[in-house]
Amino acid sequence: MDKREEYVEQLKAAQDWDVFLKKHSGLPGRRGNLELAQAAADAGSQRQFKEWLRYDEARAPTNTPGEFVAFCGVVGYGRLLAEGETSALQLLRKWASDGRWRLREAVAMAMQRYGERDMDAMLAAAEDWARGTPLEQRAAAAAVCEPRLLGKPGHVRRVLRMLDRMTGSMARAEDRRSEEYRTLRQGLGYCWSVAIVALPDVGKPLLEKWAQNRDPDVQWVVRENLKKSRLLRMDRRWVTGLQARLAE
Numbered sequence: 001m002d003k004r005e006e007y008v009e010q011l012k013a014a015q016d017w018d019v020f021l022k023k024h025s026g027l028p029g030r031r032g033n034l035e036l037a038q039a040a041a042d043a044g045s046q047r048q049f050k051e052w053l054r055y056d057e058a059r060a061p062t063n064t065p066g067e068f069v070a071f072c073g074v075v076g077y078g079r080l081l082a083e084g085e086t087s088a089l090q091l092l093r094k095w096a097s098d099g100r101w102r103l104r105e106a107v108a109m110a111m112q113r114y115g116e117r118d119m120d121a122m123l124a125a126a127e128d129w130a131r132g133t134p135l136e137q138r139a140a141a142a143a144v145c146e147p148r149l150l151g152k153p154g155h156v157r158r159v160l161r162m163l164d165r166m167t168g169s170m171a172r173a174e175d176r177r178s179e180e181y182r183t184l185r186q187g188l189g190y191c192w193s194v195a196i197v198a199l200p201d202v203g204k205p206l207l208e209k210w211a212q213n214r215d216p217d218v219q220w221v222v223r224e225n226l227k228k229s230r231l232l233r234m235d236r237r238w239v240t241g242l243q244a245r246l247a248e
Contacts, residue, residue, distance in 0.1 A: 007039035017048065018069055025068035032068050032102060040072040041079045041113070049076035053095075062100045071106045078110025082117040089125055096129070096139035104139060104183075111143035119149055123158050130162045134184040137166050145191035150198035159195045160203050163188065171215045185217055189224035197230045204238060211242055222246065
C-alpha cells in the first residue's frame with residue numbers, strides 16, 4: 001500500500017475530514033501534501049468537494065491549511081469530470097483564475113485526471129481555454145504539458161499547436177505588466193520543453209521559429225526552455241546551437 005492509499009484509509013476512518021486535511025496539509029510551508037490531496041480526491045464525494053470550495057481566498061489565503069482544503073476540492077472535481085460530470089468543466093475554468101497559485105495548480109491536476117480518462121476530450125477543452133484569458137491559457141498549457149499524457153504523436157501535435165498560438169498571443173499582448181500576463185509567460189517558460197521532448201521532429205522547428213522573433217518576452221520563453229535538462233538530455237548540440245543564435 002503506497003502513501004496515497006494509506007491516506008484514503010485514514011480519511012475513511014477520520015471523523016472530520018476538514019480537520020484531518022488541515023492538520024496534514026503541509027501548510028504553511030513550501031510544499032502542500034500532494035499525496036493527501038489526491039487521496040481526498042479519490043475518496044471524497046461531490047458534496048464534500050462543494051463544501052471545500054467554500055474556502056475562498058478571503059477565508060483561506062495563500063499558504064494556509066484552509067487553502068489546502070480548497071485545493072483538494074478542485075482536484076476532486078477533476079475526478080468527477082473524468083467520471084462524466086461534465087458540469088465540473090465550467091467550475092474548473094472559473095478556478096483557473098483564482099488569485100492563489102496553488103489553486104491554479106490544482107486545476108491543472110484536475111484536468112490531467114480528465115486526460116488520463118479521455119485525452120481527446122481534455123484536449124478539446126484545453127484548446128477552448130487556450131483562446132481565453134492569460135490565466136486560462138496558462139491552465140491549459142500546464143494541464144496538457146504532462147509527460148505521462150503525451151504518449152501519442154497526434155496528441156502532442158495538438159499540444160504544440162496550442163503552445164504556438166499561446167506564444168503568438170503573448171507576443172501580441174499590449175499590457176505586459178499584469179500578474180496574469182507574467183503567470184502565462186512563466187508557464188510557457190517550461191511547457192514548450194515538455195512537448196518538444198515528446199515529439200522533437202515537430203517541436204524543435206517551432207521553437208526555432210520563435211527564437212527568430214525579437215520580442216523580449218518571446219526570447220525569454222525560448223531561453224528558459226533551453227535551460228531545461230530534459231532538452232539537454234534530448235539533444236545537447238541542438239540546444240547549445242540555438243542558445244548561441246539567441247546570443248548573437
